[in-house]
Amino acid sequence: MSSPSTCRYTDSHEWFHAEGDTVTVGITQFAANELTDITYVGMKPAGTAVSSGASLGEVESVKTTSDIYSALSGTIIEVNAAATSDPSLLNSDPFGKGWLVKLKVSDTSALDRLMDSATYDAKHPVG
């Protein structure tokens, strides 16, 4: 299975998808598989300003708790309420219904420094 080519990827397994100045953030299928069954999604609320490298919130699985990091500076404008109420969406559809937050950003150029899907998948193949 390959990750969407329309997204950019971090080594900490977040994906970022830009549409204009809105960037949607989620975790990759590889990350969801590694975490195992996700049981809790706790993102910071809409309106929170985040800087590049800061935590957007936490995701918990049966096995572990993991921070989700932003690769961009911006403001959270929406949290995926569906994923908060049904965290298993992150396992079943991490690139779709299991998205985490939308960010408003003034500068998306930082995304150019992230991995494209081919590079990410080569590094982290899904078995």
Add this chain to the structure above:
Amino acid sequence: MTTATQLLRTPFHSFHLQHKAKMVDFAGWEMPLSYGSIIEEHRHCRASAGFFDVSHMGRLRFTGRHARRFLDTVCTRQVLGMEPGQCRYGIVCNERGGCLDDIIVYCMDESDFLVVCNASNRAKLLAHFAAVKGDMVFKLDDQTESTAMCALQGPKAMDLIAGMSREIPNLKRYRFTQKNLIVVKLIVSRTGYTGEDGVEVILGAGTAQLAMGMFLKNAGQADSVVKPIGLGARDTLRMEAGMPLYGHEIDEDTDPISAGLGFAVKLDKGQDDERAGRFIGQDALQRIAAAGPARKLVGLVLEGRRSARQGMQVKHGNDVVGRVTSGCLSPTLDKPIAMAFVDAPLAELGTSLSVDLGRESANASVTKMPFVSATRS
């Protein structure tokens, strides 16, 4: 991926790969974490039956004149007086009463015993046993890699076994029998680590695949009664059952009395019958029992949806009064459960505490264990 050391593989390895298990390094063994969903596996075991590969557990055979006497020296539980076909849960302690491991002793006969220990402690126990053997005469044969071990657990497990044996479903808890099925030799015990009814089976490594056919004809299919269960669900099942896991609830700095395992400690060993002798750590455990433990292991149910993890602080008001040893979102109860050591006066059922989750904290209530009792078939 390459690893620095070669991982050991169990005789069920190809079965795990066939069933698309996510394999992980567990105590030097390549083991299945899950075959898809930990939560689904957990629920299947509570509702139907699960097959667990537990071949990584250590299997140490003690035979000879002083085998029994030696085991009574290293184990908190009394081995003297065990009958053939009986197993007992016990602890191997250091002189301070700390736990080197928790084990199950199987009595084959008065001079032949099998000890099942944790994978992570096998080498440590072998070294400990060699160090305290002294002039006692017995043979210790590490059969871990020449045998396999699996568990069949769940409300439908015994019904399945009834189709193969009339004797096994009549075994009492912590009893075992040895079966010879044509070319397969089995040790079948009514024991387990899920809180459910079921058995654990020890068999020759070379016959493991053959025996699998009997238990797991349709294991991979969607409607099968038995499904394979990985270590992930094994952990959440044992947490719901309030059972300790070495490295979490017990370790070398934790004594079994504080950990609620007093039932497995024969504090007066050697008093009624001096042939039992005394066990290593007995003096220390007698002192701890007499003074009362300063901290106790408790069950906690947390408010909210977040899981407590090992090492998190437990608070009473603003005071740190303990530490979490294990925790998860209970798949059966659908709320977070945890085990924790807390100051003994706060171990009363119903005590309101909180767990520091990092950026926030969750209220928690001291709750009776097991959190979940066996499903009745």
